[in-house]
Amino acid sequence: MTATQPQLSAQLALCKQVARLARARLPIAGELSKQMQSSEKLRQSASALDEQLQSGKSLTQALAADNSRDSRILSACIQAGEISGRLDRTLEAWTSMHMANSRSTKSLLAAMLYPLMLIAVTVSSLGYVTYYLIPEYKNTYELFDRSVPLWLDLIVRVREHFWWLVMILAVLAIAPLVIWAIRRRQFDAIGLPVDRAPRLRLQGLASELASHMIDSSTPLMQIVPLSVAATGADEKRSSTAFETLQNRTMIEPLGRESTLLLALLHTGVMDRTEASQNLATLGQHLQQQADQVAQRQVRWLPMMIALVVGALTILTYVFLIYLPWLLLLKQIIDPTA
Numbered sequence: 001m002t003a004t005q006p007q008l009s010a011q012l013a014l015c016k017q018v019a020r021l022a023r024a025r026l027p028i029a030g031e032l033s034k035q036m037q038s039s040e041k042l043r044q045s046a047s048a049l050d051e052q053l054q055s056g057k058s059l060t061q062a063l064a065a066d067n068s069r070d071s072r073i074l075s076a077c078i079q080a081g082e083i084s085g086r087l088d089r090t091l092e093a094w095t096s097m098h099m100a101n102s103r104s105t106k107s108l109l110a111a112m113l114y115p116l117m118l119i120a121v122t123v124s125s126l127g128y129v130t131y132y133l134i135p136e137y138k139n140t141y142e143l144f145d146r147s148v149p150l151w152l153d154l155i156v157r158v159r160e161h162f163w164w165l166v167m168i169l170a171v172l173a174i175a176p177l178v179i180w181a182i183r184r185r186q187f188d189a190i191g192l193p194v195d196r197a198p199r200l201r202l203q204g205l206a207s208e209l210a211s212h213m214i215d216s217s218t219p220l221m222q223i224v225p226l227s228v229a230a231t232g233a234d235e236k237r238s239s240t241a242f243e244t245l246q247n248r249t250m251i252e253p254l255g256r257e258s259t260l261l262l263a264l265l266h267t268g269v270m271d272r273t274e275a276s277q278n279l280a281t282l283g284q285h286l287q288q289q290a291d292q293v294a295q296r297q298v299r300w301l302p303m304m305i306a307l308v309v310g311a312l313t314i315l316t317y318v319f320l321i322y323l324p325w326l327l328l329l330k331q332i333i334d335p336t337a
Contacts, residue, residue: 010045011063011074012098015091017046018059022081023088029053069191069232073202076229080209083226084216093208097201100287104197104294111298112177115305119173122309126316127166133321134159137328155324169316173309180301190252191233197294203255204286206230210262211279214272220245224262228253257282 017035021028029050036046052062060078064071077094081087134155141152158165184195193199206227213223221242228241233253244251245266251259261278264270270278 008070008098010042012095013042014045014049014063015074015095019088019091019095022091028059069187072229072235073205073232076226077205077209080213080226080230083218083222084212086212086216089212090209093205097205097287100201100291101198104291104297107294107298108301111302112305115177115302115309118306118309119170122313123166123169123173126169126313127162130159130165130316130320131162134324137324140328149327152324152328155320158320169312172312173305176308177301177305187232190237192231192253197290197297200286200290200293202231203253203258204283204290206254207258207279207283207286210258211276211283214265214276214279217272220262220266224251227258227262 013036014032017032018028021031021035030053032053033043033046033050036042049062053059059082060075063078064075074094077090078087081090084090137152138156141149184193186194188194192202209230210223210227213226224242224245225238228251229235229238231253237253241251241253245259245262248263250256251262254262258279261270261275261282265272265275
């Protein structure tokens with residue numbers, strides 16, 4: 001974002017207020033700062049936005065001036081709202097998508113509290129047992145005047161590098177979570193999130209925008225590129241999306257269902273009213289599906305971490321505690337000396 005462009009939290013608050021003004025058919029420039037009374041920071045952002053609008057800038061230029069992925073999505077929502085005359089609904093759809101993503105993230109973080117505590121307790125207990133139990137092996141051998149075998153010598157060396165052992169255990173326990181978190185923030189070749197929940201929400205947003213524009217009799221030549229841009233796809237895919245539809249090829253960012261509905265409208269098999277209703281229903285379905293995916297992540301991710309920690313605990317106890325202790329007992333009771 002540029003220095004004059006508000007951050008996401010401020011953008012959400014500003015867009016909500018812009019949607020209220022648009023629904024009430026009130027002017028945005030000059031009124032926005034008067035309506036923002038929640039905090040000083042938001043009032044400053046609203047005043048800056050007012051100044052840009054009064055200076056002749058469009059709402060898109062004021063709120064989504066740069067060429068970042070998030071700005072392209074917001075810009076598509078604003079343009080779709082202005083074209084269709086439903087700026088309030090398109091901005092509300094954009095803010096609802098971000099709020100849903102935020103709720104999913106908070107739920108996931110709350111669900112990860114137990115696995116993280118489990119990792120801390122497991123690493124601490126294994127480290128404690130290893131640090132204080134291994135010397136007992138060596139002392140027992142010395143009581144029986146036995147020479148230290150190779151396996152015990154290796155374990156003692158491991159104990160001498162105790163903190164390295166603790167660090168390795170912690171890394172192995174946390175690695176799956178870190179790998180998943182990194183992958184969750186990545187995007188695929190067409191510019192959509194790898195994580196399925198926000199991906200579905202973006203496709204649902206695109207379907208909703210298309211529905212609003214179809215209702216207002218906007219030409220498909222405008223609808224398709226804006227819908228693709230609303231998924232966060234790059235400009236090249238947005239600019240060639242209508243040509244892709246004409247070639248009867250699936251528009252990857254939109255998905256198979258949205259592409260099929262737009263193609264049926266383009267060929268005249270389906271009228272605008274039916275296409276708009278189906279796209280609106282599809283958008284709702286995709287949003288619900290995204291919520292279900294996010295809920296499954298909240299359930300299975302902590303379970304996966306718990307299984308990894310459990311396997312790590314078993315391996316550590318077997319190879320550093322139980323198995324050495326059995327070998328030690330076998331040496332003690334061995335009749336040959």
